[in-house]
Amino acid sequence: MSITVVGAGPAGLTYALRLAELAPHLELLVLEEHGSVGWPPHCAGLVSLATLNREYPRVWRRAVLNTVRGAVIRSRGGSEVLIDAKRGVAAVLDRPRFDQALAEEALRRGVELRLRARVTGVDCSRGVLRLREGRRASFSLLVLATGALASLNEQVGVERPSALLPAINAEYELQEPLEREFVHLYLDSRLAPGFFAWLIPLDEYRARVGLAAPSALRARLRLLEKLDPGGVGLLNSRRVRVYGGYVVTGGPISKPYTSRVLVIGDAAGQAKPTTGGGISILSIAARLAAAATAATEGEWHLAGPRYHEGFKRILGREMRTMLLARKVLSSLNDAQVDALLNALSEAGVVERLSSTSHMDFQRRAILGALRAMWREALANRLLAPALLMGLVRALLG
Ligand SMILES: Cc1cc2nc3c(=O)[nH]c(=O)nc-3n(C[C@H](O)[C@H](O)[C@H](O)COP(=O)(O)OP(=O)(O)OC[C@H]3O[C@@H](n4cnc5c(N)ncnc54)[C@H](O)[C@@H]3O)c2cc1C
Incomplete structure (x- = not known):
């Protein structure tokens, strides 16, 4: 029986690693279209230390570049909020190195990894995959972890993730x-309408800077260099490389499985809708998914429902609240974002949440912030109608 x-x-490597730990007798093959893992x-590459220590204790230190303790959030109007946990809360990873370290662990556990193996078609009824150059591979259970574009989802009858934003x-x-201990987030519709731009220190003299927006990414990046909102001298700095992708902000797909297929990671919409961060959720x-596979002992049709029920139980409410927050935030204009940051500061929310909130499980922080600032928000003539309208729109759609 091969998986x-x-x-x-x-997503694919974590699944393979977990399953190899639970069921070393199962034959496990990972197919990757590129010639090297991570590229x-x-x-x-910003991931909470809570996730890294819990899920990747043997792996993450091989890929860490920096650790950070908080964030400075700035609006176009100049409002600023400092969130300082006063201790390291997240690591900045060399993502290719992180993926490679995961692959090394999986190989050590007996997983087979085949590179330059792009899957172009799936025949679920016969359990056959078509690969480039006419090659084929057979499977008993198929796990799709193909990332945000989810190129094979439709072929197996599973929906694609929604609300992808080019980044x-x-x-x-x-x-x-x-x-180097603080990341910077910029809420400014000229840079990232409906989302945010970021600056993440890699060390004292290097930073990763980016944004997600529906269009004109390079022009917006040039504007970000010019505006230099953190005052770090971006315009006079040397840009050493540029890369891109899609952030997933629409929340998890409704049914990430069929009788012989499981879908995980970005391909299943498993990223935080507030930030697009995927590593903690996936x-x-x-x-x-690995536990469900191991527990079903070859009764593959049972694996999907178990996996999905587990996901909904642990993360269902979290994901729904983050999605609601994303929709409301995306509906605000620059002036309203400015008012929101002010209301958060005035309500004393920031200090309270800085030390107690969780980067990944954000429901408590979102509800806590709402509870603490609803009076300020309702008294604000700019913010109140916008928040209420955003909420209604988010709940309806
Ligand atoms: C600009 C940007 C910034 C981000 N920042 C963060 C962050 O700071 N923190 C965080 O947690 N998350 C972040 N994310 C999200 C994070 O990168 C994803 O959630 C994560 O990479 C998803 O992992 P995955 O394994 O599902 O997909 P991927 O990492 O996309 O991996 C999918 C793999 O499948 C391979 N593949 C695809 N199709 C085929 C095929 N047909 N045949 C064979 N192989 C195939 C691809 O080559 C790739 O290697 C960011 C995303 C973007 C775009």
């Missing part, structure tokens, strides 16, 4: 040193 995983990103990169990342060598999903 075939398509995609050697973190080309697309990710900003661009660039790495800079800076002239002046920067404070690490839990991959663990659940």
Whole structure:
């Protein structure tokens, strides 16, 4: 009985690794279209230490570039909020290195990895995959972990993730040193309408800068360099490389399985709708999918429902709340975002949440912020109608 995983990103590799740990007797093959794991990169690589220590204790230190303790959030109107956990809360990873370290662990556990193996077609009834150059591979259970574009979902009768946003990342060598313990987030519709732009320090003299927006990514990146909202001297810095991808902000798909197929990671919409961060969510999903596979002992049609039920139980409410927050935030204009940051500051929310909120399980922080600032928000003539309208629109659609 063979299990075939398509995609050697973190979702496919985490699943393979977990399953190899649980059921070493199962034959496990991972197919990856590229010639090396982790390339080309697309990710900003910011992942909570909670996730890394819980899910990847043997792996993440091989790929860490920096650790951060908080974020500075700025609006176009100049409002600023500092979230400082006063201890390391997230690591900045070298994502290709992280994926490679995961692959090394999987290989060590006996997983077979085949590179330059692009899957172009799936015949579920016969359990056959078509690969480039006319090659074929057979499977008993298929796991699709093909990333945000989810190129094979439709072929197996599974919906694609929604609300994908094109994104661009660039790495800079800076002239002046920067404070390496804080990331910077910019809420400005000229840079990232409906989303945000970011600056993530890799060390004192290097930063990863990016944004997600529906169009004109390079022009917006140039504007970000010019505006230089964090005052780190982006315009005079050397841009060393640029890469891109799609962030997934529409929440999980409704049914990430069929009788012989499981879908995990970005391909299943398993990323935080607030930020597009996927590693924390997919690490839990991959663990659940592997446990469901191992528990069904070849009764593959049972694996999907078990996996999905587990996901909904652990993350269902979290994902729904984050999706609601994303929809409301995306509906605000620059002036309203400015008012929102002010209301959060005035209500004393930031200090309280800085030390207690969780980067991945955000429901408590979102509800806590709403509870603390509803009076300020309702008293604000700019913010109140916008928040209420955003909420109604989000609930309806
Ligand atoms: C700009 C940007 C910044 C981001 N920043 C963060 C961040 O800071 N923190 C965070 O947690 N997340 C971040 N994310 C999201 C994160 O990158 C994803 O959630 C994560 O990579 C998803 O992993 P995955 O394995 O599902 O997909 P991927 O990482 O996309 O891997 C999919 C793999 O499948 C392979 N593949 C696809 N189709 C086929 C096929 N037909 N045959 C064979 N192989 C195939 C691909 O080559 C690839 O290797 C960011 C994303 C973007 C775009």
